[in-house]
Amino acid sequence: MAKRLCVFCGSQKGANPIYAEEARQLGRAMAGRGIELVFGGGHIGLMGVVADAVLEAGGQVIGVIPQGLVERELAHRGLTTLHIVKSMHERKALMADLSDAFVALAGGYGTADELFEILTWKQLKLHAKPIGLLNTSGFFDPLLMWIGAAIGEGFVKEKYRGDLVVENDVRQLLERMMPTPTVSRSAYAGGRL
Numbered sequence: 001m002a003k004r005l006c007v008f009c010g011s012q013k014g015a016n017p018i019y020a021e022e023a024r025q026l027g028r029a030m031a032g033r034g035i036e037l038v039f040g041g042g043h044i045g046l047m048g049v050v051a052d053a054v055l056e057a058g059g060q061v062i063g064v065i066p067q068g069l070v071e072r073e074l075a076h077r078g079l080t081t082l083h084i085v086k087s088m089h090e091r092k093a094l095m096a097d098l099s100d101a102f103v104a105l106a107g108g109y110g111t112a113d114e115l116f117e118i119l120t121w122k123q124l125k126l127h128a129k130p131i132g133l134l135n136t137s138g139f140f141d142p143l144l145m146w147i148g149a150a151i152g153e154g155f156v157k158e159k160y161r162g163d164l165v166v167e168n169d170v171r172q173l174l175e176r177m178m179p180t181p182t183v184s185r186s187a188y189a190g191g192r193l
Contacts (some may be wrong), residue, residue, distance in 0.1 A: 004024070005030060005178065006038040006099035008114040009046040010107030011074075019106045020049045022136045025170045026105070027053025034059075035178060038099045040091065041065030041083070043076035046105055051076055064095045092117060096127065101177050103132040106139045122163050130177040132165040140166070 007189055013020045027050040030037055037054045040047055041063025051061050060080045067084055069075065075082060085091050092114060096102075104115040133140050144166065150156040167173035 003034070004036045004038050004098060004100050006095050006102045006118075007047075007050055007105060008102065008111045008118075009039075009105035009106065010111055011040075011042055011045040011047060012108070013045055013049065013105055016137060018137055019046060019139075020135060022170060023049040024053040026050055026103075027059070027176075028057045028136065029174055030052065030054055031057030031059030031172050032044055033178070033180065035174070036060040036062060036080075038062045038064070038095055039075055040095070040110075041079070042069065044060065044073045046107065048076060050105070051079065055079070062067075062098060064091050064098070066091050087162060096121070099129065101130040101132070103134060103173065104140075105134050106136055119160075119163060123160055129146060130165060131163060132167065132173050132177045134170065134173055135166055135168050138168075 006067055008028070009023060023046045027037065037051060037059065039051060039061070042048060042065065051063070054061050055078060056179055062081045062083070063076055063079045064083045064085060065075050067086060070084055083094060085094060092193070095160045096118060102118050104111055122131060123131070135141070147156065147161070147164070151158055151161060165173065165176050167176060
């Protein structure tokens with residue numbers, strides 16, 4: 001079972017308050033399921049919202065941030081663990097290594113960069129970890145249309161469509177990406193638990 005979820009999301013909160021609310025819901029749901037957060041280490045935007053929600057719910061948060069962003073006073077100082085690295089490349093590699101699954105929330109260029117890099121790594125079989133999108137208020141609908149067009153025009157193979165789990169609901173997304181283990185009646189009845 002996956003224990004650490006890497007969240008890619010905006011360094012801004014966005015124009016609609018629903019984005020921050022969904023980030024809070026994700027953070028609380030993760031902590032409630034014992035899933036640790038791995039993220040970019042910032043205290044601002046949706047990054048800060050999801051990290052604060054996990055921490056407030058008693059969960060564990062691992063941040064990874066380049067020294068240059070620490071110097072700009074963007075690092076979250078209340079995390080369980082904060083890794084300070086030299087570059088954005090090192091940041092993304094360490095976040096990937098520390099994580100069992102990945103999910104993107106609403107965001108800008110950085111979020112898209114992280115999402116597509118991790119999708120590309122999966123396509124190249126550099127990892128086999130689940131990747132998801134929390135499609136709050138249809139934010140990713142244009143991106144999903146583009147992916148459909150890329151598949152339709154032969155730039156992406158159809159078999160890679162399934163590499164991305166898309167849900168509008170936090171709990172459904174987590175359940176599809178990181179299913180809760182079930183206890184069989186026979187295991188319980190046999191005294192093994």
